[in-house]
Amino acid sequence: xxxxxxxxxxxxxxxxxxxxxxxxxxxxxxxxxxxxxxxxxxxxxxxxxxxxxxxxxxxxxxxxxxxxxxxxxxxxxxxxxxxxxxxxxxxxxxxxxxxxxxxxxxxxxxxxxxxxxxxxxxxxxxxxxxxxxxxxxxxxxxxxxxxxxxxxxxxxxxxxxxxxxxxxxxxxxxxxxxxxxxxxxxxxxxxxxxxxxxxxxxxxxxxxxxxxxxxxxxxxxxxxxxxxxxxxxxxxxxxxxxxxxxxxxxxxxxxxxxxxxxxxxxxxxxxxxxxxxxxxxxxxxxxxxxxxxxxxxxxxxxxxxxxxxxxxxxxxx
Amino acid sequence: xxxxxxxxxxxxxxxxxxxxxxxxxxxxxxxxxxxxxxxxxxxxxxxxxxxxxxxxxxxxxxxxxxxxxxxxxxxxxxxxxxxxxxxxxxxxxxxxxxxxxxxxxxxxxxxxxxxxxxxxxxxxxxxxxxxxxxxxxxxxxxxxxxxxxxxxxxxxxxxxxxxxxxxxxxxxxxxxxxxxxxxxxxxxxxxxxxxxxxxxxxxxxxxxxxxxxxxxxxxxxxxxxxxxxxxxxxxxxxxxxxxxxxxxxxxxxxxxxxxxxxxxxxxxxxxxxxxxxxxxxxxxxxxxxxxxxxxxxxxxxxxxxxxxxxxxxxxxxxxxxxxxxxxxxxxxxxxxxxxxxxxxxxxxxxxxxxxxxxxxxxxxxxxxxxxxxxxxxxxxxxxxxxxxxxxxxxxxxxxxxxxxxxxxxxxxxxxxxxxxxxxxxxxxxxxxxxxxxxxxxxxxxxxxxxxxxx
Numbered sequence: 131x132x133x134x135x136x137x138x139x140x141x142x143x144x145x146x147x148x149x150x151x152x153x154x155x156x157x158x159x160x161x162x163x164x165x166x167x168x169x170x171x172x173x174x175x176x177x178x179x180x181x182x183x184x185x186x187x188x189x190x191x192x193x194x195x196x197x198x199x200x201x202x203x204x205x206x207x208x209x210x211x212x213x214x215x216x217x218x219x220x221x222x223x224x225x226x227x228x229x230x231x232x233x234x235x236x237x238x239x240x241x242x243x244x245x246x247x248x249x250x251x252x253x254x255x256x257x258x259x260x261x262x263x264x265x266x267x268x269x270x271x272x273x274x275x276x277x278x279x280x281x282x283x284x285x286x287x288x289x290x291x292x293x294x295x296x297x298x299x300x301x302x303x304x305x306x307x308x309x310x311x312x313x314x315x316x317x318x319x320x321x322x323x324x325x326x327x328x329x330x331x332x333x334x335x336x337x338x339x340x341x342x343x344x345x346x347x348x349x350x351x352x353x354x355x356x357x358x359x360x361x362x363x364x365x366x367x368x369x370x371x372x373x374x375x376x377x378x379x380x381x382x383x384x385x386x387x388x389x390x391x392x393x394x395x396x397x398x399x400x401x402x403x404x405x406x407x408x409x410x411x412x413x414x415x416x417x418x419x420x421x422x423x424x425x426x427x428x429x430x431x432x433x434x435x436x437x438x439x440x441x442x443x444x445x446x447x
Numbered sequence: 448x449x450x451x452x453x454x455x456x457x458x459x460x461x462x463x464x465x466x467x468x469x470x471x472x473x474x475x476x477x478x479x480x481x482x483x484x485x486x487x488x489x490x491x492x493x494x495x496x497x498x499x500x501x502x503x504x505x506x507x508x509x510x511x512x513x514x515x516x517x518x519x520x521x522x523x524x525x526x527x528x529x530x531x532x533x534x535x536x537x538x539x540x541x542x543x544x545x546x547x548x549x550x551x552x553x554x555x556x557x558x559x560x561x562x563x564x565x566x567x568x569x570x571x572x573x574x575x576x577x578x579x580x581x582x583x584x585x586x587x588x589x590x591x592x593x594x595x596x597x598x599x600x601x602x603x604x605x606x607x608x609x610x611x612x613x614x615x616x617x618x619x620x621x622x623x624x625x626x627x628x629x630x631x632x633x634x635x636x637x638x639x640x641x642x643x644x645x646x647x648x649x650x651x652x653x654x655x656x657x658x659x660x661x662x663x664x665x666x667x668x669x670x671x672x673x674x675x676x677x678x679x680x681x682x683x684x685x686x687x688x689x690x691x692x693x694x695x696x697x698x699x700x701x702x703x704x705x706x707x708x709x710x711x712x713x714x715x716x717x718x719x720x721x722x723x724x725x726x727x728x729x730x731x732x733x734x735x736x737x738x739x740x741x742x743x744x745x746x747x748x749x750x751x752x753x754x755x756x757x758x759x760x761x762x763x764x765x766x767x768x769x770x771x772x773x774x775x776x777x778x779x780x781x782x783x784x785x786x787x788x789x790x791x792x793x794x795x796x797x798x799x800x801x802x803x804x805x806x807x808x809x810x811x812x813x814x815x816x817x818x819x820x821x822x823x824x825x826x827x828x829x830x831x832x833x834x835x836x837x838x839x840x841x842x843x844x845x846x847x848x849x850x851x852x853x854x855x856x857x858x859x860x861x862x863x864x865x866x867x868x869x870x871x872x873x874x875x876x877x878x879x880x881x882x883x884x885x886x887x888x889x890x891x892x893x894x895x896x897x898x899x900x901x
Binding site for chain 1: 450451454455458462465466703704705706707708709710711712713
């Protein structure tokens with residue numbers, strides 16, 4: 131069994147004067163759910179297209195399910211492009227079966243599979259309805275089902291949650307988890323950090339066409355220190371002295387119901403207990419104290435921000 | 448890849464033939480023909496009133512009508528003989544029609560084939576008793592709802608022809624009247640037999656063509672008509688398909704499904720699937736139109752006397768086979784070009800904009816082809832025969848006139864090779880066009896070379 135379903139190294143692609151992808155490294159372990167994050171225009175879709183063989187990279191290498199020729203393993207891959215599309219005159223059943231036939235299934239088998247998928251996801255009664263009669267969400271669901279029709283070993287989803295209502299988003303999360311449970315590897319791009327945070331075993335964050343982070347969600351969060359929020363009855367003029375040198379302390383605005391003094395500062399390397407002991411000694415009147423772990427959103431913004439700064443420095447140079 | 452190609456072809460065929468637009472497309476030539484017939488009926492009232500073929504002969508002397516009838520019958524026989532002579536080499540048709548005597552014409556009129564052709568469009572001459580004022584009588588005969596299309600007033604030393612709205616060809620009646628007058632005069636003076644004898648003794652003028660290379664070998668009378676017709680029919684078929692091919696990709700692109708296809712199947716397979724689908728749809732259209740128009744034509748042709756229609760030198764089955772071969776070549780060449788260029792369009796409006804230069808190009812090709820067919824021999828004739836965009840039309844035209852088969856096999860091989868080249872280049876354009884990523888490919892990239900590194 132392969133260790134990695136996707137391996138890419140130093141992928142690059144230029145469109146005219148624009149360097150769309152400048153060096154993306156990516157490794158997705160077999161059987162994992164991986165998130166592919168980046169700002170608009172960071173090069174996510176171009177990278178996915180190169181991985182799948184839709185575009186040929188100008189530089190770098192890629193291996194999909196062990197093959198350097200992605201189309202040779204197309205029968206084992208499912209792909210949902212960012213720009214959704216189905217033939218409006220086709221029925222839901224035929225639309226799914228058509229994708230199955232393109233992915234190597236016999237047409238008859240693909241139709242049977244389409245019926246199973248539609249029935250399992252609440253669209254059994256709509257199997258013979260034409261796509262043009264569907265709502266946008268229903269049509270999108272049909273295309274999602276078409277992505278899974280050939281029971282792929284690798285599923286690549288480009289912004290799969292966009293355009294779905296919360297119920298359908300949850301349904302899609304369940305579908306992705308079920309596919310992983312079946313043994314599939316899933317790579318999806320998204321802007322919605324909550325999905326990545328909930329679902330992903332690992333993340334790849336790209337900015338300005340380059341990989342900026344690759345690892346687990348916890349590792350991404352660890353990019354930023356945890357912070358302590360402290361609320362006291364009396365002002366703490368000596369708080370700086372209690373913290374390691376160079377620590378920044380934010381004084382938080384008081385809310386209308388809260389008459390205390392609120393501070394936020396990085397968690398000291400020695401942990402919270404020594405600080406807590408000193409605060410008790412000084413009799414500051416602790417009303418609240420808790421540790422805030424950085425969110426993936428915070429980590430993403432920081433990582434991308436660093437990349438922006440790096441790019442600006444490079445441009446200035 | 449082959450299975451994917453046919454999966455795409457199958458979907459495209461089903462989607463096309465089950466659409467309402469397909470029925471309209473299929474009916475387009477029928478609608479066009481119906482419109483042309485309607486326009487000719489409404490727009491040409493003179494032609495609609497079926498021209499009466501009856502001519503009233505007002506002759507106070509009373510003996511001119513039989514002369515008119517005899518002369519008209521013999522001239523019809525002479526014309527029919529001349530038509531058939533073009534396709535006959537036997538001794539019965541050795542003499543030119545102009546040298547035939549009255550006796551020979553009377554004998555030929557009894558032949559079934561000549562008699563049948565001579566009967567087409569015949570004028571009839573009816574003797575009408577002359578009144579005191581023949582001119583006023585002619586006016587009266589031709590006014591109102593009359594069965595006569597013209598009236599000929601015969602007087603000593605004069606012939607006057609009156610024609611009405613429904614007049615048959617006045618010039619023809621005029622010529623016949625002149626001939627009849629001369630015949631009657633010769634007979635009255637006892638010179639008829641002598642003139643006939645002189646005519647019978649007149650030798651045919653032999654003609655020797657010194658520059659035989661200027662004419663294609665085996666060229667026959669009637670073949671240029673067939674050549675022009677064959678080239679024009681093929682051109683019309685390809686033109687009808689061009690619009691459909693140009694707009695074929697718009698659906699995929701507007702539906703955004705193309706990326707699903709490109710991710711699952713190699714681009715050449717998609718391209719081939721679409722070409723096959725359009726070829727199948729075209730053949731369905733050609734079959735339907737062939738049954739409608741070809742069947743109608745054969746029914747009409749069956750009513751015509753044998754020998755009236757031109758026959759291809761190597762027969763209809765071979766010309767039909769050449770037609771299918773050249774249709775396939777033309778379809779592959781033009782289909783690949785149109786599909787490649789059409790993939791650059793995102794909307795029907797863009798397709799319409801692009802259709803204009805394509806139509807102009809096609810017209811230039813047709814005019815060049817017809818011009819070359821009309822002037823066989825020379826460098827231009829050869830150029831149009833081998834230039835790949837005109838070669839299918841031109842060579843089919845030549846197939847309707849030529850007898851040599853070898854040159855057609857060579858031409859078909861050349862056209863198929865060129866089609867393969869066009870398909871390879873167009874597939875690259877197609878890849879760019881359908882994904883619209885970055886600038887259009889350079890000529891180097893279209894040729895399969897790596898772009899130059901700056």
